[in-house]
Amino acid sequence: MSRRAPNIAVIDYGMGNLHSVSKALQRVCPSASIQVTANAASIAAADRVVFPGVGAMRDCMAEIRRLELDTVVKQTLRTKPLLAICVGMQALMAHSEENGGVDCLNLFPGRVKRFASPPGGERRLKVPHMGWNRVQQSYPHPLWKGIDQSSRLYFIHSYYVEPSDASLVVGTCDYGVNYACAIAKDNLFAVQFHPEKSANVGLKLLQNFAHWNV
């Protein structure tokens, strides 16, 4: 019996380190064909898609629109497994506070907010939220398979997602505030942490994604 090797597209809009994502996917799924691409046809031809992103939201959204990737992401969301990472996750929301306010893809109602130190607390919050923090899984999901509850994953971000629809939340994290660090709906899984930088725990999540049959 042979299962067809996954054909994974990593969306490239010129923002940050895509090398790591593709290398990590290749590591956990050696048979996969992985393309780092901005080409709409290539992304449409892939059977699963990763939507990464680092950097400032205004620049990210400008590049996404310039390369007409907004349509591509929307189509992917309707048709096949999609893993959004970090700014990729934030871009799915309606609006971000970053750069004085940026309209995002508006695929899910909700906002992207900046971390703020809790009022009156003697402990100041360092921003960016940088390092290994615990992820609480809200409910079982195929992408959490083999990953322990409260596992630590690597975060590096100053803004976090606040979806209007609480039922989207599949993972939470505490950093001054309890926030949604993972959301899921149908064939979408989106994470604020970096699975490609989270050692074996993160690689397990990428492996689950490479074999996820929605």
Place this chain on the structure above:
Amino acid sequence: MSAYEDDGLCKRIIPCLDVDKGRVVKGVQFVDIRDAGDPVEVARRYNEEGADEITFLDITASHEARDITLHTVERMAGEVFIPLTVGGGVRELADIRNLLNAGADKVAINSAAVSHADFVRAAAERFGSQCIVVALDAKQKQDSTWEVYTHGGRNPTGLDAIAWASQMADYGAGELLVTSMDRDGTKNGFDLPLTQAISRAVQIPVIASGGVGTLQHLVDGVKQGEADAVLAASIFHFNHHSIPEAKHYMRERGVNVRL
């Protein structure tokens, strides 16, 4: 130990590799490693031991050897799936772009931040604060303040280290790597007042560096220095202590670490 410390964000333990023309210097000594001079082999070993990040300082003097560095970073990023910071000789936006494209997650800017502070602002705007680390080397003065030095501690700048740290945070640095030039290489522990003063002056994470000789020094860096991460080289390289040993030691003393 409070529940917060047990559950929240961990303190990071970061082994640092000094690399010259693609080879680890300051002699890493692991008995069971195939090529202890190969940064990728060493990084892989630290990754297996549970290091939280790797820092790679390129001390190659000649600009022509930059391609070797990029190639090494690329190989490392293909093997080691934890965050990788690369510093040394970063002077232009193109240097940062090349390192990020090769697979670095963060880039450390040192002398160029002093000679051209706007470079830090431009870098943060272009690539995002999260990948811009400012490396700050400081020496204590007679009046107990600290002065920023560049070029490996050779050149005084006249800048006050605390004020400079705040300015770099305002310019968009995402993290500060604070090295005491008085302590570097002494094994007498971090300069704790320096680390604490900077950590309190800025709202971005601070990595303590310079002087680690014992595991207690790592604990002190976090508890007294209030550092968010501790960086060390020789204590790990020479197999004096392993990363798990350091983490267990720190946890037993109430430091929140990833085990």
